Amino acid sequence: MxxxxxxxxxxxxxxxxxxxxxxxxxxxxxxxxxxxxxxxxxxxxxxxxxxxxxxxxxxxxxxxxxxxxxxxxxxxxxxxxxxxxxxxxxxxxxxxxxxxxxxxxxxxxxxPNNDLIERLSGRLICRTCQASFHKIFYPSKNGMICDKCPDELYQRDDDKxxxxxxxxxxxxxxxxxxxxxxxxxxxxxxxxxxxxxxxxxxxxxxxxxx
Ligand SMILES: [Zn+2]
CATH class of the missing domain: 3.40.50.300 (P-loop containing nucleotide triphosphate hydrolases)
Known part of the structure; x- marks a missing residue:
């Protein structure tokens, strides 16, 4: 096949x-x-x-x-x-x-395009440990702060x-x-x-x- x-x-x-x-x-x-x-x-x-x-x-x-x-x-x-x-x-x-x-x-x-944009633009990365989160599907327990280390999360330019x-x-x-x-x-x-x-x-x- x-x-x-x-x-x-x-x-x-x-x-x-x-x-x-x-x-x-x-x-x-x-x-x-x-x-x-x-x-x-x-x-x-x-x-x-x-x-x-x-x-x-x-x-x-x-x-x-x-x-x-x-x-x-x-x-x-x-x-x-x-x-x-x-x-x-x-x-x-x-x-x-x-x-x-x-x-x-x-x-x-x-x-649908709107779903794809939501999936792709929701990614957030930790500045220190590079852990990957998603605003909707896999959020950090601490909001915009990483829950694996104490640094903040950011959105990569590619994901905007x-x-x-x-x-x-x-x-x-x-x-x-x-x-x-x-x-x-x-x-x-x-x-x-x-x-x-x-x-x-x-x-x-x-x-x-x-
Ligand atoms: Zn981290």
Missing amino acids: RILLMGAPGSGKGTQAGFIAQKAKVSSVSSGDLFRKNLSEKSELGILAKTFMDRGEYVPDDVTIRMVLDWINDPSNTSGFVLDGFPRTLPQAIALDEELGSVDKVIFFDV ADVVTNRLKVYMQETQPVIQYYAKQNKLITVDGSKSVDEVESELEMALND
């Missing part, structure tokens, strides 16, 4: 990747995992990717695609896979189909609502054509990612057995 997971940052797809992989009896990997692996192993692709990152540039599609294909073509992944966060662009999706023929299921975690809103806008612009591409192939399964983790799991279980 070849499964792709799509969804904006904060949609919860990363949380469910392990569950889906276990149900489908395959391994899961995220594009972020593959970057970290190639960088830490200093593979040829990792070194190449780093030259772009060091210049503050985006790593080009073909480098990302080769990292993913290397992983897919690994003998331990021949029975299938769960790919989390790839493809992110239409050229990546087309390259994947050219290599594999096609995938089996594409699961899109649909979450306007930055988060812009990141989501970019994500939607990039991935809308990918979603349409798989919808046309009748591969797209949309799950309601605004529900609780348990409810999303039962929705996924039904979708996988289908």
Whole structure:
């Protein structure tokens, strides 16, 4: 079974990747995992990717695609896979189909924008011990003071609502054509990612057995 997971940052797809992989009896990997692996192993692709990152540039599609294909073509992944966060662009999706023929299921975690902004912009970090909290879902017992040490909590610039809103806008612009591409192939399964983790799991279980 070849499964792709799509969804904006904060949609919860990363949380469910392990569950889906276990149900489908395959391994899961995220594009972020593959970057970290190639960088830490200093593979040829990792070194190449780093030259772009060091210049503050985006790593080009073909480098990302080769990292993913290397992983897919690994003998331990021949029975299938769960790919989390790839493809992110239409050229990546087309390259994947050219290599594999096609995938089996594409699961899109649909979450309203306002929920995503609430989830992503609620994060607070301790200045001293770096402990991570959430204004709504995991607040510190001491308000804006860390409950693991006595220092204050702050919001990272990346987590500010306007930055988060812009990141989501970019994500939607990039991935809308990918979603349409798989919808046309009748591969797209949309799950309601605004529900609780348990409810999303039962929705996924039904979708996988289908
Ligand atoms: Zn602290």
